[in-house]
Amino acid sequence: AETSLDDEADGTFTIVPTADPTGTGDDWDSWGGMAPYWTRVIEPLVWGTDGMQPQPWLATDWTATDDTTWVFDLREGVTFHNGEEMTADDVVHSFEEDILTDRGDFVHGWLHLEPGSVDRIDDYTVSFETTEPFPGFPGTIAHNMIDIQPPEADRRDAEIIGTGPFTLAEIEQGQQLRVERFEDYWGGAPEPTELTFRAAEDATTRTDLLVAGEVDLIHEPATSRISGLRERDDVRIETQQSSGSVFVSINIHREPTDDADLRRALNYAISQEEIVNTVLENIGQPARGPLSTVIDWAADEELPAYERDRDRARDLVSQSSYDGEEISCLVENDMDDGRTLVQILQEEFGKINVNLDVEVLEGPSLRDRTDRGEFHLELGTSQSNSPAADYIMWENFHTMGISNKDLYEADGTGLHNLGGEVDELIETGFQSHDPDEKREAYVAAQREIMDAGVVIPLFYREYVVAADAELEGFDLHPIDKFAQWGELTRTT
Amino acid sequence: MSVVLESIAGAIGRRYRALRTSRTLATFCANPLNVAGLSIVTAITIAAIIGPLVAPYDPATQDLANRLQGPSLAHPFGTDQLGRDILSRILYGARLSLGIAVAVTGIRLVLGTTIGLLAGYAGGWVDEALMRLVDIQLAFPGLVLALVIAGILGPSLRNVMLALAVVGWASYARLVRGTVLATKERDFVRAARLMNVSRFRIATRHLLPNVAGPVVVLATLNMGTVILGTAGLSFIGLGAQPPTPEWGTMLADGRHHLRTAWWIANVPGVVIMCTVLGFTLLGDGLRDMLDPNHETTLEKPT
Amino acid sequence: MTTTPPTLEYGPDDAATPDDEVTSLLAVENLQVQFGTHDGPVRAVDGVSFSVEPGETVGIVGESGCGKSVTARSIIGLQEPGEVVGGTVHIDGVNVHEADDRARRQLRGDTVSMVFQDPDQTLNPAFDVGEQIAESLKVHDQPEQQRLLDYLHAPLFASRSDWRDHRERAVELMDQVGIDDPADRVDDYPHEFSGGMRQRAGLAIALASDPDLLIADEPTTALDTTTQAQLLDRLRRLTDERNMATLLITHDLGVVADICDRVVVLYAGQVMETGPTDRVLAEPHHPYTRALLECRTSQAARKRRVPTIEGTVPERLGEQPGCPFAPRCPAAVDTCQEGEPPTFERDDGTVRCREGVVFGESDDDGGSGLVYGNGETQCGGGDSSTASATASARTANPPPRTNAGTDSLVSLEGVSKRYQQAGGLLRRLLGTDRNLQAVDDVTLEIAAGETLGLVGESGSGKSTLANLVTGLETPTSGAVRFDGTLVGAAETRTAATLRDVGVVFQNPRSSLNPRLPVAQVIAEPLHANGWDEQRRRDRVSELLESVGLSERHAERYPHELSGGQLQRVAIARAIALDPRLVVLDEPVSALDVSVQARILNLLLELQRELELTYLLISHDLDVVEHVSDRVVVLSNGEVVEAGPTERVLVDPSHPETAALVEAVPRLEHSSQ
Amino acid sequence: MDTASYLVHRFGTSLVVLTGVSIITYGLLFLTPGDPAEVILSQQLDRQPSEAEIEAFRAEQGMDEPVPLQYGDWLTDVLRGDLGTSYYSDASVTGLILDALPLTLELAAASVVVALALAIPTGVLSAVHRGTAIDRASQLGALIGVSMPNFWLGYLLILVFALTLGVLPVAGAGSYSQLVLPAITLGTGMAAVLTRLVRSSMLEVLDEGYLDTARSKGLRERIVIYKHALRNALVPVVTILGVQLGALLNGAVVIEIVFQRPGLGMLLVDAVFERNYPVVQGITLFTAVAFVVTNLLVDLSYRYLDPRVELGGDPA
Numbered sequence A: 001a002e003t004s005l006d007d008e009a010d011g012t013f014t015i016v017p018t019a020d021p022t023g024t025g026d027d028w029d030s031w032g033g034m035a036p037y038w039t040r041v042i043e044p045l046v047w048g049t050d051g052m053q054p055q056p057w058l059a060t061d062w063t064a065t066d067d068t069t070w071v072f073d074l075r076e077g078v079t080f081h082n083g084e085e086m087t088a089d090d091v092v093h094s095f096e097e098d099i100l101t102d103r104g105d106f107v108h109g110w111l112h113l114e115p116g117s118v119d120r121i122d123d124y125t126v127s128f129e130t131t132e133p134f135p136g137f138p139g140t141i142a143h144n145m146i147d148i149q150p151p152e153a154d155r156r157d158a159e160i161i162g163t164g165p166f167t168l169a170e171i172e173q174g175q176q177l178r179v180e181r182f183e184d185y186w187g188g189a190p191e192p193t194e195l196t197f198r199a200a201e202d203a204t205t206r207t208d209l210l211v212a213g214e215v216d217l218i219h220e221p222a223t224s225r226i227s228g229l230r231e232r233d234d235v236r237i238e239t240q241q242s243s244g245s246v247f248v249s250i251n252i253h254r255e256p257t258d259d260a261d262l263r264r265a266l267n268y269a270i271s272q273e274e275i276v277n278t279v280l281e282n283i284g285q286p287a288r289g290p291l292s293t294v295i296d297w298a299a300d301e302e303l304p305a306y307e308r309d310r311d312r313a314r315d316l317v318s319q320s321s322y323d324g325e326e327i328s329c330l331v332e333n334d335m336d337d338g339r340t341l342v343q344i345l346q347e348e349f350g351k352i353n354v355n356l357d358v359e360v361l362e363g364p365s366l367r368d369r370t371d372r373g374e375f376h377l378e379l380g381t382s383q384s385n386s387p388a389a390d391y392i393m394w395e396n397f398h399t400m401g402i403s404n405k406d407l408y409e410a411d412g413t414g415l416h417n418l419g420g421e422v423d424e425l426i427e428t429g430f431q432s433h434d435p436d437e438k439r440e441a442y443v444a445a446q447r448e449i450m451d452a453g454v455v456i457p458l459f460y461r462e463y464v465v466a467a468d469a470e471l472e473g474f475d476l477h478p479i480d481k482f483a484q485w486g487e488l489t490r491t492t
Numbered sequence B: 001m002s003v004v005l006e007s008i009a010g011a012i013g014r015r016y017r018a019l020r021t022s023r024t025l026a027t028f029c030a031n032p033l034n035v036a037g038l039s040i041v042t043a044i045t046i047a048a049i050i051g052p053l054v055a056p057y058d059p060a061t062q063d064l065a066n067r068l069q070g071p072s073l074a075h076p077f078g079t080d081q082l083g084r085d086i087l088s089r090i091l092y093g094a095r096l097s098l099g100i101a102v103a104v105t106g107i108r109l110v111l112g113t114t115i116g117l118l119a120g121y122a123g124g125w126v127d128e129a130l131m132r133l134v135d136i137q138l139a140f141p142g143l144v145l146a147l148v149i150a151g152i153l154g155p156s157l158r159n160v161m162l163a164l165a166v167v168g169w170a171s172y173a174r175l176v177r178g179t180v181l182a183t184k185e186r187d188f189v190r191a192a193r194l195m196n197v198s199r200f201r202i203a204t205r206h207l208l209p210n211v212a213g214p215v216v217v218l219a220t221l222n223m224g225t226v227i228l229g230t231a232g233l234s235f236i237g238l239g240a241q242p243p244t245p246e247w248g249t250m251l252a253d254g255r256h257h258l259r260t261a262w263w264i265a266n267v268p269g270v271v272i273m274c275t276v277l278g279f280t281l282l283g284d285g286l287r288d289m290l291d292p293n294h295e296t297t298l299e300k301p302t
Numbered sequence C: 001m002t003t004t005p006p007t008l009e010y011g012p013d014d015a016a017t018p019d020d021e022v023t024s025l026l027a028v029e030n031l032q033v034q035f036g037t038h039d040g041p042v043r044a045v046d047g048v049s050f051s052v053e054p055g056e057t058v059g060i061v062g063e064s065g066c067g068k069s070v071t072a073r074s075i076i077g078l079q080e081p082g083e084v085v086g087g088t089v090h091i092d093g094v095n096v097h098e099a100d101d102r103a104r105r106q107l108r109g110d111t112v113s114m115v116f117q118d119p120d121q122t123l124n125p126a127f128d129v130g131e132q133i134a135e136s137l138k139v140h141d142q143p144e145q146q147r148l149l150d151y152l153h154a155p156l157f158a159s160r161s162d163w164r165d166h167r168e169r170a171v172e173l174m175d176q177v178g179i180d181d182p183a184d185r186v187d188d189y190p191h192e193f194s195g196g197m198r199q200r201a202g203l204a205i206a207l208a209s210d211p212d213l214l215i216a217d218e219p220t221t222a223l224d225t226t227t228q229a230q231l232l233d234r235l236r237r238l239t240d241e242r243n244m245a246t247l248l249i250t251h252d253l254g255v256v257a258d259i260c261d262r263v264v265v266l267y268a269g270q271v272m273e274t275g276p277t278d279r280v281l282a283e284p285h286h287p288y289t290r291a292l293l294e295c296r297t298s299q300a301a302r303k304r305r306v307p308t309i310e311g312t313v314p315e316r317l318g319e320q321p322g323c324p325f326a327p328r329c330p331a332a333v334d335t336c337q338e339g340e341p342p343t344f345e346r347d348d349g350t351v352r353c354r355e356g357v358v359f360g361e362s363d364d365d366g367g368s369g370l371v372y373g374n375g376e377t378q379c380g381g382g383d384s385s386t387a388s389a390t391a392s393a394r395t396a397n398p399p400p401r402t403n404a405g406t407d408s409l410v411s412l413e414g415v416s417k418r419y420q421q422a423g424g425l426l427r428r429l430l431g432t433d434r435n436l437q438a439v440d441d442v443t444l445e446i447a448a449g450e451t452l453g454l455v456g457e458s459g460s461g462k463s464t465l466a467n468l469v470t471g472l473e474t475p476t477s478g479a480v481r482f483d484g485t486l487v488g489a490a491e492t493r494t495a496a497t498l499r500d501v502g503v504v505f506q507n508p509r510s511s512l513n514p515r516l517p518v519a520q521v522i523a524e525p526l527h528a529n530g531w532d533e534q535r536r537r538d539r540v541s542e543l544l545e546s547v548g549l550s551e552r553h554a555e556r557y558p559h560e561l562s563g564g565q566l567q568r569v570a571i572a573r574a575i576a577l578d579p580r581l582v583v584l585d586e587p588v589s590a591l592d593v594s595v596q597a598r599i600l601n602l603l604l605e606l607q608r609e610l611e612l613t614y615l616l617i618s619h620d621l622d623v624v625e626h627v628s629d630r631v632v633v634l635s636n637g638e639v640v641e642a643g644p645t646e647r648v649l650v651d652p653s654h655p656e657t658a659a660l661v662e663a664v665p666r667l668e669h670s671s672q
Numbered sequence D: 001m002d003t004a005s006y007l008v009h010r011f012g013t014s015l016v017v018l019t020g021v022s023i024i025t026y027g028l029l030f031l032t033p034g035d036p037a038e039v040i041l042s043q044q045l046d047r048q049p050s051e052a053e054i055e056a057f058r059a060e061q062g063m064d065e066p067v068p069l070q071y072g073d074w075l076t077d078v079l080r081g082d083l084g085t086s087y088y089s090d091a092s093v094t095g096l097i098l099d100a101l102p103l104t105l106e107l108a109a110a111s112v113v114v115a116l117a118l119a120i121p122t123g124v125l126s127a128v129h130r131g132t133a134i135d136r137a138s139q140l141g142a143l144i145g146v147s148m149p150n151f152w153l154g155y156l157l158i159l160v161f162a163l164t165l166g167v168l169p170v171a172g173a174g175s176y177s178q179l180v181l182p183a184i185t186l187g188t189g190m191a192a193v194l195t196r197l198v199r200s201s202m203l204e205v206l207d208e209g210y211l212d213t214a215r216s217k218g219l220r221e222r223i224v225i226y227k228h229a230l231r232n233a234l235v236p237v238v239t240i241l242g243v244q245l246g247a248l249l250n251g252a253v254v255i256e257i258v259f260q261r262p263g264l265g266m267l268l269v270d271a272v273f274e275r276n277y278p279v280v281q282g283i284t285l286f287t288a289v290a291f292v293v294t295n296l297l298v299d300l301s302y303r304y305l306d307p308r309v310e311l312g313g314d315p316a
């Protein structure tokens, strides 16, 4: 591995993220041949701290002037890659045109903004009018997709002009994307002269690329290879707790999983420690709740623990209305380790006399099934890509959350929504400006959710970055897509 | 119908006698590759029949404490990432993988032979129409169409079988039609026509037996292709749902462990390879034995 | 004929002749070639010796499977997959089998050339004829500069001008061998040539190297008689012009008589007799030679039994003592079965036979004292013993002759058959479909009980006419009547009409389903007519007997029978339902002379016994002459001449017929 | 049949076949469980569409028309070169295919070269030495080639050449070195089929009389084999090569995933998994048409390879 790297000019690095940096073909998270994540070409107004708090970025400060109005002060002296200075006009343009108009309704609900609600106050001040009180607004827009570009940029046509430390140099669709150092970066020019992001969505291929010395840094090597990599001198392994967690969410409106006893039984059937210690190669933390503990209002410690207790589980099963039929468990085909995990569930549930029918499906089929509510369990990951994780609670567990709303409106049910008190607690948490009040409400909601066994938490994710041992200065973040490459260097 | 059965029984009897007395069997056995093919296929078939009875473990039972164990006395082929015994999974999988191959080949064979016979025998516009149908099927690269069909229907073994069966029948139709056309013009069929032999009898007594040889050869070779096709679709992610011990799926899953636990992928890989090899060798051997060219050589006037 | 003291030559021991003594252009000494088979090595050539002097034309004759081709191929070192296990071949003093590759190539490129039997097989279909001749010229010119890329015409590696020169010379050669418009045809591919032209091109390839010795392996067998005559004529002229020695292999004694100076008679891989052509044909010493000469139909009286050689050429497996011909030899004595027969050298050739037999009896009786082919009494191979036995009793009966016209069984009235050439969409659209008039306004009658011979060049419509009679084809216009009633395609005929017509095809193998045993093949028409099992079985044994097959053949599969036996099966099937008419489309042309004679005997005998009417198609005028009462000559689908056999074939009135008759090579021509 | 009418006939049938192909391709949409309009819409909206939305969508897309009319509209667009637009981006399907095509073609071409370079000498050698150890060994080698699932072979090659020996890149596309392993993986499978074919077709040809004619001229054995025999033996090989080009696409699907080459295969798999029907239909149609055209060309090349072939003669 070393040989090939030594020859390279210093300051150029090749990085392999988990997703194709040139975009997945999906309009939503890639434009003009580039996915906005990872590459640090474009930037949002707000960033996130390692503690998942909003952090000034292109905006230096923000205040809520009333329940629904936010005023943001912009950083002065920020230059776009085309040499122009960033002003409020660019911010208004980006929000009004690119974000609120182009991307469609989905964004309105997410940001709680409607088109026409972003106004320039002066060259360096912008105001936002949210549709309802939304304390999480700054954290929510701390997201790679909510970036600022000047009107001259034509993001559909690979004309991407950002403010980031790197400028887009070259795209080879489906293969790689090259960026170069932006000397006039407002935060000071970055160390690397050039970065190449390569596409390799298969974990084993990524690992092979690193081991063969073709790349310098990879995200998420294959789980099976991690212990091997740890033993190597030429590879450096870093792990970072992520904002994501993996859990099984249960359709509580469908027989027989509408029976809380059965759901609790399923929870008692699983040993999170065992999973982490074996198939996960100790990457990740056994979970008690649905939210990663990097989120400050995640409840973990305060939640009832379902230690594995098969006798109890079997008792609960026999108490419940379950009578031996197969219950289905869906998992998406490209979830790392998904096939393995779901088979463990199957085996463990088998031991408490619950028959699990596993279905590994591709995204659209899976969504089709969940949209219709035609499933019992779904194994999945929930991860926040912005510091504001509120939406995980809202979208998953609130009756009007995206998961539940359609079915609730159609036939008064939903999927994972307990309704009533939980809805209220989530609303309180969502709208509270007071951190303590917010935490209290969310913890209470999580406790109710866990009591009723709406989810089977498995583990809080950690993610692994493996790099050439000579590499230094990579700054990992709970949100893996917030990684910064500005200080990346090679020790020789 | 009973007449047909009777004549088939008679034909089998005579065939057997012919086989025993003639040199064809000796021809077959003379090539060690043929014998190897027959042995492999026999072994796999036996595994498929009695595999589940002799397998040391349940194919789905996990043993996380003993995961990723290399080959040992307790686990001759090692264990996988969930501690399941690979030998047992292979043995259970034999029935499944072979079953798929047999079913798919069977559907292809019946469909293709019927269409081919019909086209070749009826001729005229029926032939024209059926052959265009065949052309249409052949116009799609097999796995691509199978992939699309299986993909749209969703991943499951049943859909894989369906998709593979839909794409492979045309070669049978072509082969059968070709043989029927060639046979139909041979003097013995013309003679039969002049002897007032019924169409049905001509088809069953003169055409079918001459078609059977090449079709059996093709079917044998096809078994291998189907197994490979299933493996390919499994790799793409359209194969069996876990924890089904289907070979292709095992191989596809195991590839992540190729460097750390080579046996997980390589054991099913080698098993698939040997099975395909076995069927191909057997098919080649049968071809040597049943080769229509063999007869034409005999027919060549000196 | 005076007898000189014979020199006895024995076995392989004294076979090797020292090189310095070799003076002949070609000297074959005790050549032995084996083929490995499942049952052990087959001795295809088993001690053959003969020589060819410069300028001489030597013929090799013998039945099929006697080892003629293997001998010829071994001479130029192409015996693969066989193996030369003994003896030597010297060409121009060079030992072919000990020479290295290079020397052998030199020989082939310079001294010896070969023309092969089958014109379809001689030429490479992928290259135009000019290329193939030019290649031969080029090898001759530059035998040692053979670079693959040059011969592949790879640009930069091949010299274009060089090839162009050779092509021009190829045109000259084509002209010399008698291909018309050679400059136009030089770019044609072999499939665009007719059989005769292909064989001529093969000859041009052989002549390109200006060889001293030309080996021609049955160069005319696959051609029709007219073409054959032309080609032989050409060959004779060329060998004279170039003073080239020729080794001509053939099973046709007529051809031998035509052009050979000397003959070598081969049987079972051994030389039976050699000598000057005139002497051998006129006064054969060896019983085998005599048998061969006698079983030609032209020798026998019309409609009479032809003498035959019973049995078949044995496959020589392992060591078998005795004379290979002994089992079939009418003059064999006990001693023939053991030890090697001696070879007598005489001034007019050699004979390999027991002394007493050869010179004693044949000289005294002039050959007439022996009845060859009466298998039952003198030969071991009793395949058709029954038939022969019954036949001999009736030989004396005069052939039945019916007055044509009084009692016509089949009548064709202005029958035409037009084929649409596969023309494709465009032609169909443009309406320019080409039609091929295979049978053109033919009117003829076949009287009950007679044999009508149908002759004509290849493609003249003989088979098509037969198919119209049987119903395999329907006429485009005109009417076919059977017994007075209008009949159409086989599918539309009544069971009775179908029963009344039997058919025997040219190729016995392809007319029998290879997957059915003989008994079932014969029972097929019975089955179709709803006979029950027991009746079928009885009838099959009856039929087997009448065609001279035994019960043990009944359960065999076609591939387990010889060609002659298969044709008997086919005949049995054809007569199974007591037909009134039997259509015979070239029933013997796929068979060897001796087998042919036996089948003809059988047909004649059956006709007498069952009062059959025959429609016989053959391109072999001898056969037609032998068995038919009347002859119809077809040319381009039209009847050009019809009449009683004697008249038409002896005194043809139409030039087409005259040409056909003229082209037949006969022993009689040469002796004139 | 002369060439002109053969061409007309052949184009005619090809047209019939292509029409059938297009019908099937279009019909793929109806294989989806459920109502196509609803499926498409929920894909686009990423949520369950309401009845009203579905109705509106149907009207907008012309999906309320009878199916044959819909097919007609689609076909008209296709004939204009418009294969539709990806559901997830504005990208035109034609554009996506044309972008991905070079990588697949490059792979296919390289594989054919690998396959021929392996198959011809091996097959010839095997046939010439029929029944010997050389023959058995090369036959077995060829058979092992066909018998291995090619993704497995691909990963094994990566393991050996990229990871253990470090001489070739693991994955990716763009450089020639990145083409080597995928071409070998795909090429060996194809070579195996071709080797067997070259062998059997050579065996048939080796018995032909015209080789003896060639030998009797005094030609070297090398020329006899590689000029006279091989030329004729190649005729059936070329037929299969045509069919194998289709098989190449089959293989490419898998190989492109193994080696991370964003060609047609990968595009197709992604589209299938995303239920991106216009892309799926586009690629399916494109490959089928390409295949039909290739086979047409192969048929026409017969005339050059085997002058005997009367174009249009039934192979039977």
Ligand SMILES: Nc1ncnc2c1ncn2[C@@H]1O[C@H](COP(=O)(O)OP(=O)(O)OP(=O)(O)O)[C@@H](O)[C@H]1O
Pocket: B302, C035, C036, C037, C042, C043, C044, C045, C062, C063, C064, C065, C066, C067, C068, C069, C070, C071, C080, C081, C082, C251, C315
């Ligand atoms: N390739 C072969 N393998 C095995 N036996 C062979 C082979 N070629 C020839 N023979 C045997 O050699 C013997 C002589 O064959 P050859 O071809 O020389 O006969 P022929 O006299 O030329 O007959 P024909 O008139 O039919 O051409 C035959 O008995 C045949 O069985």
Ligand SMILES: Nc1ncnc2c1ncn2[C@@H]1O[C@H](COP(=O)(O)OP(=O)(O)OP(=O)(O)O)[C@@H](O)[C@H]1O
Pocket: C419, C420, C421, C436, C437, C438, C456, C457, C458, C459, C460, C461, C462, C463, C464, C465, C619
């Ligand atoms: N089915 C057919 N379709 C088209 N043309 C045919 C067909 N059968 C025969 N012909 C043509 O009709 C003509 C007469 O053929 P036929 O077979 O009757 O000749 P033949 O006298 O029997 O010749 P041979 O002696 O070669 O058997 C030939 O030119 C042949 O090409």
Ligand SMILES: [Mg+2]
Pocket: C068, C069, C070, C117, C218
């Ligand atoms: Mg011969």
Ligand SMILES: [Mg+2]
Pocket: C462, C463, C464
């Ligand atoms: Mg004929």
